Amino acid sequence: MSYERVLLANVEKPNSHTLAVYEAGGGYRALRRALKELSPADLVAMVKASGLRGRGGAGFPTGQKWLFLPKDFSGPIYLCVNADESEPGTFVNRVQMELDPHQVLEGVLLSCYATRAGTAYIYLRYEYGLCWRRMQAALDECRAAGYLGQNILGSRFSVNVHLHRGAAAYVCGEETGLIESLEGKRAWPRIKPPFPAVEGLFRKPTVVNNVETLCCVKHIVDRGVEWFRSMGTPPDPALPHDHGSFGPKLFGLSGHVARPGCYEAPLGITVRELIDRLGGGVRDGRKAKAAVLGGLSTGVISESEFDTPLNFTAPGRVGCLGLGTGCVTVFDETYSMVDFLHNSCRFFAHESCGQCTPCREGARWALEILDRIRAGRGRPSDLDLLQEIGDNLGIAPGTTICGLADGAAWPIKTTLRKFREEFQRAVSGRWPVAGETDPSSIFSTPGH
Amino acid sequence: MSFLLDNREIELPAGRRLNAIEAARWAGVEIPHYCWHPALSVVGSCRMCLIEVGFRDVRTGKITMQRRLAPACATTVVDHMVLVTQSEKVARARAMVEEQLLLRHPIDCPICDKAGECVLQDYHFQYGQKERRADPRPFSSRCRDLGDVTLFVDRCVMCSRCVRMTAEISGTRELLVAGRGTHEEIDVVPGFPLNNKLSGNVVDLCPVGALADKDFLYKQRVWFMNRHAGVCTGCATGCSTWVEENQDRVYRIKPRENPALNRWWICNDGRYDYPHVHDPKRLTQLQGAGTLDALNEQLRGAGRLAGVVSPFVTVEEAYLLCRLLRDRDPDALLALGPVPVVGDDERFPSGFLISAEKCPNRRGVEAVLAHFAGRVASFDELLARLDADAIDGAWVSGGYKQAWITDATARRFERLKLLVVQDLFPSPLSEVADWVLPGAAFAERDGSYVNRFDRLQQVCWAIRPPLGVRPEGSVLWGLAGRSGLYNAEAVREELAREILYFSAAMGLVPDVGVDLRGNLLAEHGTSENSVVS
Amino acid sequence: MSTQLDAALRSQIESLFPRYPTRQAVVLPALHLVHERLGWTPIEAIVELAELLGLAPSQVQDTLSFYGFFKQDRPQGRYRVWVCRSIACAPCGGEELLEHLCKRLGIRPGETTADGRVTLEFAECLGACDQAPALLVNDTLHGNMTREKLERLMETWR
Numbered sequence A: 001m002s003y004e005r006v007l008l009a010n011v012e013k014p015n016s017h018t019l020a021v022y023e024a025g026g027g028y029r030a031l032r033r034a035l036k037e038l039s040p041a042d043l044v045a046m047v048k049a050s051g052l053r054g055r056g057g058a059g060f061p062t063g064q065k066w067l068f069l070p071k072d073f074s075g076p077i078y079l080c081v082n083a084d085e086s087e088p089g090t091f092v093n094r095v096q097m098e099l100d101p102h103q104v105l106e107g108v109l110l111s112c113y114a115t116r117a118g119t120a121y122i123y124l125r126y127e128y129g130l131c132w133r134r135m136q137a138a139l140d141e142c143r144a145a146g147y148l149g150q151n152i153l154g155s156r157f158s159v160n161v162h163l164h165r166g167a168a169a170y171v172c173g174e175e176t177g178l179i180e181s182l183e184g185k186r187a188w189p190r191i192k193p194p195f196p197a198v199e200g201l202f203r204k205p206t207v208v209n210n211v212e213t214l215c216c217v218k219h220i221v222d223r224g225v226e227w228f229r230s231m232g233t234p235p236d237p238a239l240p241h242d243h244g245s246f247g248p249k250l251f252g253l254s255g256h257v258a259r260p261g262c263y264e265a266p267l268g269i270t271v272r273e274l275i276d277r278l279g280g281g282v283r284d285g286r287k288a289k290a291a292v293l294g295g296l297s298t299g300v301i302s303e304s305e306f307d308t309p310l311n312f313t314a315p316g317r318v319g320c321l322g323l324g325t326g327c328v329t330v331f332d333e334t335y336s337m338v339d340f341l342h343n344s345c346r347f348f349a350h351e352s353c354g355q356c357t358p359c360r361e362g363a364r365w366a367l368e369i370l371d372r373i374r375a376g377r378g379r380p381s382d383l384d385l386l387q388e389i390g391d392n393l394g395i396a397p398g399t400t401i402c403g404l405a406d407g408a409a410w411p412i413k414t415t416l417r418k419f420r421e422e423f424q425r426a427v428s429g430r431w432p433v434a435g436e437t438d439p440s441s442i443f444s445t446p447g448h
Numbered sequence B: 001m002s003f004l005l006d007n008r009e010i011e012l013p014a015g016r017r018l019n020a021i022e023a024a025r026w027a028g029v030e031i032p033h034y035c036w037h038p039a040l041s042v043v044g045s046c047r048m049c050l051i052e053v054g055f056r057d058v059r060t061g062k063i064t065m066q067r068r069l070a071p072a073c074a075t076t077v078v079d080h081m082v083l084v085t086q087s088e089k090v091a092r093a094r095a096m097v098e099e100q101l102l103l104r105h106p107i108d109c110p111i112c113d114k115a116g117e118c119v120l121q122d123y124h125f126q127y128g129q130k131e132r133r134a135d136p137r138p139f140s141s142r143c144r145d146l147g148d149v150t151l152f153v154d155r156c157v158m159c160s161r162c163v164r165m166t167a168e169i170s171g172t173r174e175l176l177v178a179g180r181g182t183h184e185e186i187d188v189v190p191g192f193p194l195n196n197k198l199s200g201n202v203v204d205l206c207p208v209g210a211l212a213d214k215d216f217l218y219k220q221r222v223w224f225m226n227r228h229a230g231v232c233t234g235c236a237t238g239c240s241t242w243v244e245e246n247q248d249r250v251y252r253i254k255p256r257e258n259p260a261l262n263r264w265w266i267c268n269d270g271r272y273d274y275p276h277v278h279d280p281k282r283l284t285q286l287q288g289a290g291t292l293d294a295l296n297e298q299l300r301g302a303g304r305l306a307g308v309v310s311p312f313v314t315v316e317e318a319y320l321l322c323r324l325l326r327d328r329d330p331d332a333l334l335a336l337g338p339v340p341v342v343g344d345d346e347r348f349p350s351g352f353l354i355s356a357e358k359c360p361n362r363r364g365v366e367a368v369l370a371h372f373a374g375r376v377a378s379f380d381e382l383l384a385r386l387d388a389d390a391i392d393g394a395w396v397s398g399g400y401k402q403a404w405i406t407d408a409t410a411r412r413f414e415r416l417k418l419l420v421v422q423d424l425f426p427s428p429l430s431e432v433a434d435w436v437l438p439g440a441a442f443a444e445r446d447g448s449y450v451n452r453f454d455r456l457q458q459v460c461w462a463i464r465p466p467l468g469v470r471p472e473g474s475v476l477w478g479l480a481g482r483s484g485l486y487n488a489e490a491v492r493e494e495l496a497r498e499i500l501y502f503s504a505a506m507g508l509v510p511d512v513g514v515d516l517r518g519n520l521l522a523e524h525g526t527s528e529n530s531v532v533s
Numbered sequence C: 001m002s003t004q005l006d007a008a009l010r011s012q013i014e015s016l017f018p019r020y021p022t023r024q025a026v027v028l029p030a031l032h033l034v035h036e037r038l039g040w041t042p043i044e045a046i047v048e049l050a051e052l053l054g055l056a057p058s059q060v061q062d063t064l065s066f067y068g069f070f071k072q073d074r075p076q077g078r079y080r081v082w083v084c085r086s087i088a089c090a091p092c093g094g095e096e097l098l099e100h101l102c103k104r105l106g107i108r109p110g111e112t113t114a115d116g117r118v119t120l121e122f123a124e125c126l127g128a129c130d131q132a133p134a135l136l137v138n139d140t141l142h143g144n145m146t147r148e149k150l151e152r153l154m155e156t157w158r
Helices: A019-024 A029-037 A040-050 A062-067 A092-099 A101-115 A129-145 A175-182 A211-223 A225-229 A271-278 A337-351 A357-374 A381-391 A404-418 A420-427 B020-026 B088-101 B119-127 B161-168 B201-205 B292-300 B315-328 B362-373 B379-387 B407-411 B472-479 B488-498 B500-505 B518-524 C007-014 C024-038 C043-053 C057-066 C094-105 C147-155
Strands: A078-083 A119-124 A160-165 A206-210 A248-255 A261-266 A288-292 A300-302 A328-332 B002-005 B008-011 B050-056 B063-071 B081-084 B143-145 B149-152 B175-178 B185-188 B211-213 B226-231 B240-246 B249-255 B305-309 B333-336 B393-397 B418-423 B435-438 B447-450 B455-459 C079-084 C118-123 C135-137 C140-142
Touching: A019 A101, A019 A129, A029 A101, A029 A211, A040 A062, A040 A101, A040 A211, A040 A225, A062 A101, A062 A206, A062 A211, A078 A101, A078 A175, A078 A211, A092 A101, A092 A129, A092 A211, A092 A248, A101 A119, A101 A129, A101 A160, A101 A206, A101 A211, A119 A129, A119 A175, A129 A160, A129 C140, A160 C024, A175 A206, A175 C024, A206 A211, A211 A225, A211 A248, A248 A271, A261 A271, A271 A288, A271 A328, A288 A337, A300 A404, A337 A357, A337 A404, A337 A420, A357 A381, A357 A404, A357 A420, A357 B088, A381 A404, A381 A420, A404 A420, B002 B020, B020 B081, B050 B088, B063 B081, B063 B088, B088 B119, B161 B175, B161 B201, B175 C057, B185 C057, B201 B211, B201 B249, B226 B455, B292 B315, B292 B393, B292 B418, B292 B472, B305 B315, B305 B362, B305 B379, B315 B333, B315 B362, B315 B393, B315 B447, B315 B472, B315 B488, B333 B362, B333 B379, B362 B447, B362 B500, B447 B488, B455 B488, B455 B500, B472 B488, B488 B500, C007 C024, C007 C043, C024 C043, C024 C057, C043 C057, C079 C094, C094 C118, C094 C147
Parallel strands: A078 A119, A078 A206, A119 A160, A248 A328, B002 B081, B305 B333, B305 B393, B393 B418, B418 B435, C079 C118
Antiparallel strands: A248 A261, A288 A300, A288 A328, B002 B008, B050 B063, B050 B081, B143 B149, B149 B211, B175 B185, B226 B240, B240 B249, B447 B455, C079 C135, C135 C140
16 A cells, blocks of 8 residues: 655655756646735635644644734744754654755745745754755755745745754754744743744744645645545544644654655554555564654554554554654664663753753753663662653643653653563662662661 | 632732732742742743642632643733642642752752852752652862852752843843753853952852852851841942841841842942951041040030031931031031042943942931031031131041041141041041041941932941940930930931921831932922832 | 954855844854854854854853854864764664774764864764664765775775
8 A cells, every 4th residue: 555645746756856856846836826826814724724733743733823923913924944853763854855845945935925924944953964955955946936035926925035054952943942043042942921923033923833844835735625634534523622633744764664764644544554564564574562653752652552543643542742753763672672761861861951950850860760770770669760750841740841851751651651561670680789789778768 | 900829819909910929929928939030031940939820710710720830930920810839739849849959969068158048958948858869979069260259060050040140130241051951050251251240149149059259158157147237338329238247247248129229239349348347457446635525525615616527427427416516516517528439320231320429328418417507518618618717626527448538638637626537447637636536337337328319228237346436326426415325216216307308217217218209209200219220 | 353253254154144133143053154164163263253243252152052063172073973872773773883983983972083083973863763873974964874884984084
């Protein structure tokens, strides 16, 4: 079984990154049509009707986000393109920007038109060097062809698009962290409200959208709302706030799979389908043990949960944070989940922006405990302690400003709950190591 | 506007925009916090002030609580809001933050200057857990010289108050956060040290022992000190201060919050303006022919008298001196002592003002002089009268911290039959005086000062003067034949009754002082008496 | 008297001004330009940059220190090599690759070879999970690394 490739339609064409190839495949048709036939309000209405939800991780309905912008605002409005794809396990935006930069730009231009943004900044992570060069070249081509700049295609629509390069900081992917970083400050996320739509970049109304989300906008204009809604999972009637999961989605597949890569499929395919049908199953004929469901922050699922559909609601039912970026990393039976969690905590301890105490200190503490467990000096009480750190970390319990901490928490919570035995083995019978005393006994009260 | 705080109905005056910390404080409930400070922007990062927030439906009375904890500092209290600050959930969150702040904090309280007034200690005592679950580790107390203050790097809890202070209050932006995550430290750019006249305030803002005052470091355990409400005598702004002493020695001066004047700040000029109090060069010996009774006698027969009233003495002392001289000679010339002025006024972005006029009470003394003489004679006028042999005896009050009179000027007083000098330090004038009365330093005085904005503030003595020194007020009280101990408040009451300008200073003077222009507002329009707008 | 930022670099930075409504927003792109030119971002250059942007030196330094990319201890190697050790690369040999490279270069992550050629660092996810294990040389990605491929790649670091 295969799915029609829309978001990835161009990627296998030679020179897919050039304007000529993009135009030959129908590129900028949607932009021409929109400028001629649609008002910005029409476009917003279309996106709202399509049910498009953000592809960057949070899954917020895009049309609704745009509608939060103040009406008839006379000052500048900004669009920030979140191309700081840094979520571990995630690489689909890279594929898009490397191989089809014009698709991204058309999405950006359409979204600027819809939101009346006069300037767009594409915040691109530093590590994506080829993306940087390809996007830069695409911008130059666009400008020369009249798709970008003043009075685009003879209309009254004008827009500037600038590339802005990050410098290796994961938290810049958080939308207000990104805004702070763009303003030239340390990327300390802001307290919300005010939300960026009201007070964002340079204290002006701002929309922050992910690369893939903006590409979807292009296809919604090109192929229509009905086409978009023909794919995916409709809202679950049991969940009053479910907006459904419509449209195609890019799924990155990595880890111990036979054919890692970027695959396009409708929202709602199962993890197993993605791994087995599209990815050719687990590498070297081994069995899968677990998988990260949608980027590290969403947490892990065990092999028995591989039938979970990849849409916006199902991951929550298996204890995950959400769909996240939709990028699955598979671990086979030989891989230690203690090592995995150690890797995860190392990442979040390194990337915590350092603003909120529970994230700055908690992520590091968890790492130190896991360091000790891996060194054979784990204690049975460590597991409850780790669980407690995880359970009290993030915007879900309310202890932090931004969701980075939730990303740190979910791998801890899900791994410990689903693979507790493995951790129990790691901490049992090996402590105390001869010659060592438990230093914590100095402070702990017996029988407390 | 009303809200529910821990099941108590609290009324707030309409139109007051308070966050939950302020609103709770208004209702008498303290919500612990590190990063929030009323003068600084809200960052909501320490997470110590987490509370439960909900809303009450006006019609049904049904309360819906938010699932998530919310930082009180970033929660603006609105009508029908429900705040819970005492629940198990809140207590757990506070205990967690406390536990985590101690993970890497060196528990070096025994050698920490902040011990005893450390927020981390106090909160841990009140909200922390009984046990430590993290492994203890050896610690160091890494020191870094930031310029005006010393940073104990590892003690920092990253509240960022000090950084915001230099950005928002002094506007000098020396401090920065360096690094990310657990590697964050407060720092300066090499070659650009913390160096501004408000820098001492970062020490007060620091909730822990990270920022240390170089002047105070290792001098005294804070629990041995007593603090006394004072007024800074360094300039005409007259900031409210705490004078902190132990056994009659001043160890430090800190700002005393005064929303009508200096808010939370004082400048370094005022903060470190106390060593002169303990200067061994101070005058401590009465010099003259006999006791004060003899002096009183001499004054009676001295003939044409003149008084120089220093802008460093209190209003009460000025009043007693003028009274005394006018009693002895109804036409006594009353002149204002030299007013030291250095440079120009310095105003900071927050509005904080350091005055060029470096004395605390010119306005108050002028008002007293004007009351007795109908006008304020200048020091130069007095010198001219001296030269014209129009004066037989003079009483010169000093209290100056620096040299204030030249040899040449002092020699012009030599022709007097009687010269009484009451001063802090020996000067060319005390050399030629018949009577030298050792005067008190600011921390030893009772009385009140009037700042440049006509705000009268009252102080009580913080330390006893050195042996041999009698504060001016006490001497003048005795010379006037009044019984008992010097009572500055009784003198102020007298003044307030007698002199229209001081009428607002009747009765109890509040901690923040009293605006003497209050009753003249109708005539003069609005008052602009705050140094911080 | 300028020593770090020459006229060409200054005008390159100034050419970015129209892109942003504030000068502070130019900090990150300007730091990239400084790094590109000098191979690092020493304090002296930061002070000059701050002056050019009308900011306090602390504002630029505060921002700079947040991002892992900019270094102030010494000029970085001509080849800055980041080896990914994140959740997709680690199970596919990323940690071993990093260890191997440490041995071959005789340095630890964060260090630069004595000849100033190579600076080695670990990376959080490089976004090349489909090509694990991956490493980045300056800003060029090299995926599906093996020891043999690494040897060939190292030969190009001259």
